[in-house]
Amino acid sequence: MKKSPVIPLIKVEAGEAVRVIGVHGGPGLASRLEALGIRPGTNIVKKSAIFMGGPVIVEVHGTQIAIGHGMAARTMVETIN
Amino acid sequence: MKILLFGNPNVGKSAVFSRLTGTQVIISNYGGTTVEFTKGSTKLRNGEIREVIDAPGTYSLDVSCKAEEVAVDMLEGLLDKEDIIVNVVDSTHLERNLYLTLQLLEKGIPMVVALNLWDETKHRGISIDVAQLQNILGVPVVPTNALTGEGIDVLLDRISDLENGEISASPTAKYREKKLSADERWSEIGKIIAKVQTICQRRHTLRERLEDASIRPVGGLIMAAITMYLSFNLVVFLGEGLIDFILDPFFEGVVRPLVTQIGLALGSQGLLHDLLIGYLFHGEIDFEMSMGLLTTGIYIPIAMVLPYIFAFYIVLSTLEDVGYLPRLAVLVDNLMHALGMHGYAIIPMVLGFGCTVPAAMATRVLESRREKFICATMLSIGVPCMSQTAMVVGLIGRFGWQYIAIIYGVLFVMWLLVGFVLNTILPGSSMPLVAEIPPYRFPHPAILGKKVWMRVRAFLAEAVPYVLLGVLFINLLFVSGFIDLLGEIFAPFLSGLFGLPPEAIAALLMGFLRKDVAVGMLSPLGLSVQQLVVAAIVLTAYFPCAATFIVLLRELGPIDMLKSTLIMLIVSFGAGGLTNLVLAKMVPAQYIIIGILVLIALVYSSARAVRAMKSRREDLTL
Numbered sequence: 001m002k003k004s005p006v007i008p009l010i011k012v013e014a015g016e017a018v019r020v021i022g023v024h025g026g027p028g029l030a031s032r033l034e035a036l037g038i039r040p041g042t043n044i045v046k047k048s049a050i051f052m053g054g055p056v057i058v059e060v061h062g063t064q065i066a067i068g069h070g071m072a073a074r075t076m077v078e079t080i081n
Numbered sequence: 082m083k084i085l086l087f088g089n090p091n092v093g094k095s096a097v098f099s100r101l102t103g104t105q106v107i108i109s110n111y112g113g114t115t116v117e118f119t120k121g122s123t124k125l126r127n128g129e130i131r132e133v134i135d136a137p138g139t140y141s142l143d144v145s146c147k148a149e150e151v152a153v154d155m156l157e158g159l160l161d162k163e164d165i166i167v168n169v170v171d172s173t174h175l176e177r178n179l180y181l182t183l184q185l186l187e188k189g190i191p192m193v194v195a196l197n198l199w200d201e202t203k204h205r206g207i208s209i210d211v212a213q214l215q216n217i218l219g220v221p222v223v224p225t226n227a228l229t230g231e232g233i234d235v236l237l238d239r240i241s242d243l244e245n246g247e248i249s250a251s252p253t254a255k256y257r258e259k260k261l262s263a264d265e266r267w268s269e270i271g272k273i274i275a276k277v278q279t280i281c282q283r284r285h286t287l288r289e290r291l292e293d294a295s296i297r298p299v300g301g302l303i304m305a306a307i308t309m310y311l312s313f314n315l316v317v318f319l320g321e322g323l324i325d326f327i328l329d330p331f332f333e334g335v336v337r338p339l340v341t342q343i344g345l346a347l348g349s350q351g352l353l354h355d356l357l358i359g360y361l362f363h364g365e366i367d368f369e370m371s372m373g374l375l376t377t378g379i380y381i382p383i384a385m386v387l388p389y390i391f392a393f394y395i396v397l398s399t400l401e402d403v404g405y406l407p408r409l410a411v412l413v414d415n416l417m418h419a420l421g422m423h424g425y426a427i428i429p430m431v432l433g434f435g436c437t438v439p440a441a442m443a444t445r446v447l448e449s450r451r452e453k454f455i456c457a458t459m460l461s462i463g464v465p466c467m468s469q470t471a472m473v474v475g476l477i478g479r480f481g482w483q484y485i486a487i488i489y490g491v492l493f494v495m496w497l498l499v500g501f502v503l504n505t506i507l508p509g510s511s512m513p514l515v516a517e518i519p520p521y522r523f524p525h526p527a528i529l530g531k532k533v534w535m536r537v538r539a540f541l542a543e544a545v546p547y548v549l550l551g552v553l554f555i556n557l558l559f560v561s562g563f564i565d566l567l568g569e570i571f572a573p574f575l576s577g578l579f580g581l582p583p584e585a586i587a588a589l590l591m592g593f594l595r596k597d598v599a600v601g602m603l604s605p606l607g608l609s610v611q612q613l614v615v616a617a618i619v620l621t622a623y624f625p626c627a628a629t630f631i632v633l634l635r636e637l638g639p640i641d642m643l644k645s646t647l648i649m650l651i652v653s654f655g656a657g658g659l660t661n662l663v664l665a666k667m668v669p670a671q672y673i674i675i676g677i678l679v680l681i682a683l684v685y686s687s688a689r690a691v692r693a694m695k696s697r698r699e700d701l702t703l
Contacts, residue, residue: 014297032515034263035140037177048297054415055424055514057296061176062205062280064296064520066411068423068513 009056009067009075012046018077019043025074033075036065043080083132084123084240085160087152087185088169089178090138091519093197095119096227096528097169098135101237105535108528109401110519112138113425113446118155126241134159140177142184143263156188165191165240172196172224173205173520175278179270182218186256192220193239199224199232201520206281214277219253228525288521295408296518305412308405312396319392320471328384332368340366340375356556360605369476370605377601378552381472382544386597387537389471393435394536395529402524402532406431407516414514420500421455421507422447423514429456433464436540437629440464441636448512450641455503457633458645461625462652463496465489465596468544472600473617480610487660488617494677495622495656499648501681505688543628544595551594555587555602564590578658579615580665582606592620594627611664615657622653 006021020042023030037060038044047057047064049072056072058065067075084101086094090112099106102121107114119135139152160166168185170178175196185192194214202209215222221239225232242248261269294300340358344366347354358366359373366373368380400406406428414424425446433440437460444456465473477484504511558564567590568575568583575581584606592599599620603613624646625633634642662668 029513031141031143035143035180036515036517037180039263039267047293050296050301050412050415051298052415054298055411057411057518061174063174063177064292064518066296066407066414066424066514066516066518068414068418068515071513071515 004078004080006076006078009046009058009072009077010049010069012077012079014046014048017043017045017080019080021076021078023071023075025071029071029074033067033071037061037063038065038067038075044077082244083134083159083161083164085134085136085156085164085166086169087136087156087166087181088138088197089140089171089174089181091517092138092169092171092178093227094138094169095135097167097195097197097225097233097236098133100227100230100233102133105531106135107532107535109398109406109532110404110522111401111407111428112517112519113428113443114401116442116445123237125244126238131240139181141181160190162190165193165243167193167195167236167240169195169197169227172199172202172209173207175207175209176270176274179273180266183256183261183266183269186218186220186253187259187261189257191243193236193243194218194220194222195227195232195236196222196224197227200226200229208279210277214273217253217273217276218256221248228528292518292521295405296411301408301412305409308400308409312400315396316389316392317474319395320389320474323388323391324384328388332380332384336379337366337368340373343375352560355560356553359556369601372552372556372602372605374549374552377598378549379545381597381601382468382541382548385475385601386468386471386544387540389474390435390467390540391533391537393467394533397431397435398529398532398536399524400431402522402529404519404521407518410514410516411518418511419504420459420497421504421511422452422500423512425514425516426452426456429460430464433460433466434470435467435536436543437461437464437466437625438543438632439539441625441629441632444636449509451507451509452512454637454641454645455500455507457637458503458648459496459500461629461633461645462499462622462649463492465492465621466626468540468595468597469600469617469621472597476600476604477610477613477617480613484610484614487614487664488621491618491656491660492621495652498677498681499652502684503648505684544597547595547626547628548598551591551598554594555591555598558587558590578654578661579612579619580661581608581612581616585616588616588620589623592626593624596620596626611661614664615661618660619653619657622656623650625649 012018020038020040022040023033033039042060045059047059049056053069055066055068058067086098088094091110095106095108095115098104098119098121099108101123104119104121106119115135115137121133122130123133124130136152136155142153166185168182170182182194196209196211211222211224223232223236223239225236227233295304344354344358347357357373357375359371359376362370366376368376371377410424410427413427417424417426428446429440429443432443440460441457444453447453447456473488474485564587568586571586572583575583575585585603588599588602591602600617603616608616637645659673663670663673
């Protein structure tokens, strides 16, 4: 099976389900997302993104969470086939 | 022994608190409503009284933002060994909530888990095996629905049982006094969820479609526009209706004959008459202008402001309980970043249209000092509270809505400019937004009614004494001749800068205390509508009212508050002066617009140059 590429969350299409690979940022950033359940290995669904560098909304375990654009750019994910 | 309520944001801790203690606290459908600890007490089965403490929500005990730090500090500082934690959990998001639960279990403190929002699990097709969960965790687990009060009795019983040692107070040995790593915790949670929770898939409901639409870019903007339009019209419709059909008839039919009699009994003149009844116009009391304690002093807060306060809080509380505000925060995140804050800062701003005091307290949802400073300054300058809005609408609305539009347009531009300039010149940058978007919930009428009543009561308790004090104070200043003296001193400044007569100084003085009375005091001066517009802008922005000032002083500290106040004075005088120039047709509006754009460009480019210089210096030192 071909391994799907690792891309930042902002590049994912709305409606697509992805798996979190890692958060490239300070420990503060990673731990804030971690506390909300966004951590390596978790499956999340990108619900939407607000245009012009607005936040990305993802669904994790049935909860919708808005993540600022900068943070979403540093959250690396792979698509689930 | 104490009972501490702990849990994630927006799981209903405050609702549980209010059920346990009977204390009324503000509860809403978004995280960060509780920013302070609230204490109350509850009676256990055996009649003993226990102190209950409601804490701000936290996702974990690893501190990642300011609000969490406060909650965690409290846990460490307040907790004695014999205390009991009630871990309030959102049953519809068990998996995420269990992270904090496990961390709390690791502390080894006696605990009861309240599976709150239990009724929602049914609608969402979630079923949780409570007995199994209780077995695994080793602490009592009670399904609750705090909004209706279901399960609260059982919760209290379990607390008593724990205290009396009737059930084991200690968590499963697997978790007790251990320090698991984050990965271990999540894998443990995965196992627990697999055992206790089943979810059946359902069709998408209308509510979920609306939820989705409100966070999509285009659908979200359309919904925001409709929501704002409807909210505004509803507030005006309700406010005007209450005034025209209830309060004005009441004041004309009941209060007027009464105070007229009192006036006659006082001999229609003299110091006491002037203080209580005020000045007569053609021998009649004018509720808006007489400035007596029993006339204008009561008429302004009750008949002019209260109806709008009531209408505004019905609309705001509905939006809060539905869960709309965090969605608005997501939509405006972009704009707010340009002003130095993230999207959640819109929540204090929206609250500020009601009253700046709770809005100033709500700035605590922002993480950094920089953000709080910018937010508080913008709030004080560009967001007029409902007391003031009601008076502006009442006094200036009769000249035409375009004048109200000018006032709010100028305030909005000031708001944007202050945020933009502060964000550009202050060192540091805005924090990223991370916010849970709550599901839409249908507001609970009883809870909504209680919240509106609490807020209206807070207005009455806070506003009426200040208004009466203000009216008394101003009357004394008039009688002593102090106002005339000040008017003479400031006359060149007032007329030169704002085109206002010397008597306007009394209103500006009053503005330190109460904005509504201050606007009301403009009415007997016989000002032109242009002068009223300028005065209303300056009155909004130059200083927050006394009650807000006290809160901001506590939130920002004296030095930052001094800086913020200086900004308010400079910006409001500048804006008032420019508006006067434009309205008096001395300078065309387009010159001002060009001037503002040049200012923006200057600030932006010089800030960039400074940053570039700094980074070059850092490169050299490296």
